Amino acid sequence: MRRRLWLAIAMLAACASGSPQPQPLRIGEDACAHCRMTIVAMDTAAQIVEPGAEPIMFDEIGCLRQFLAGTSLSDRAGVFVADHRTHQWVDAGTAVFTRTSMQTPMSSGLLAHADIGSRDSDPAAHAGMPVVASDILGSRARSARP
Numbered sequence: 287m288r289r290r291l292w293l294a295i296a297m298l299a300a301c302a303s304g305s306p307q308p309q310p311l312r313i314g315e316d317a318c319a320h321c322r323m324t325i326v327a328m329d330t331a332a333q334i335v336e337p338g339a340e341p342i343m344f345d346e347i348g349c350l351r352q353f354l355a356g357t358s359l360s361d362r363a364g365v366f367v368a369d370h371r372t373h374q375w376v377d378a379g380t381a382v383f384t385r386t387s388m389q390t391p392m393s394s395g396l397l398a399h400a401d402i403g404s405r406d407s408d409p410a411a412h413a414g415m416p417v418v419a420s421d422i423l424g425s426r427a428r429s430a431r432p
Contacts, residue, residue: 305364306362306364308333308335309341311328311343312325313327318345318346318349319343319353320344320350321391328368329368329370330347330368330390330391331345331346332367332368333366334353334359334363334366336360347394347396347397348394349391350367351394351422351423354423355424365377365423369398369400370399371399371404371407371411379419381398381399381419382398382402382404382405383396383399383417383418383419383421383422384399384405384411384417385397386411388410396417396422397410397411399411
């Protein structure tokens with residue numbers, strides 16, 4: 287029993303000391319924190335992770351944008367978006383965003399990619415227009431590059 291307690295304390299300390307990491311998305315179970323729709327695909331998903339709190343999930347980048355516009359996050363919070371092409375979580379502050387005519391859950395048409403190479407390899411983004419990260423993330427954007 288004592289050993290389990292120390293193990294739990296060590297795990298909590300390790301989690302608290304590192305930067306937030308994206309959490310698994312439960313497709314068909316998790317609901318979007320903004321529009322409340324059940325998240326049915328990883329393609330356009332996003333999340334906010336803060337130490338000691340449940341992750342806040344979104345079904346699309348437009349919902350994340352709306353949520354961030356009305357919410358103040360601590361500096362310890364991590365914001366992640368799914369790369370549309372690879373479905374891998376990416377730090378939203380370094381992601382590349384594109385507005386497309388693709389149908390997304392709430393019709394924003396916004397897609398995210400890890401980098402320009404991933405965006406250029408994604409046929410869904412070819413006819414899209416680059417979006418400056420600060421238009422989506424506000425002050426949380428690390429750069430002003432599209």
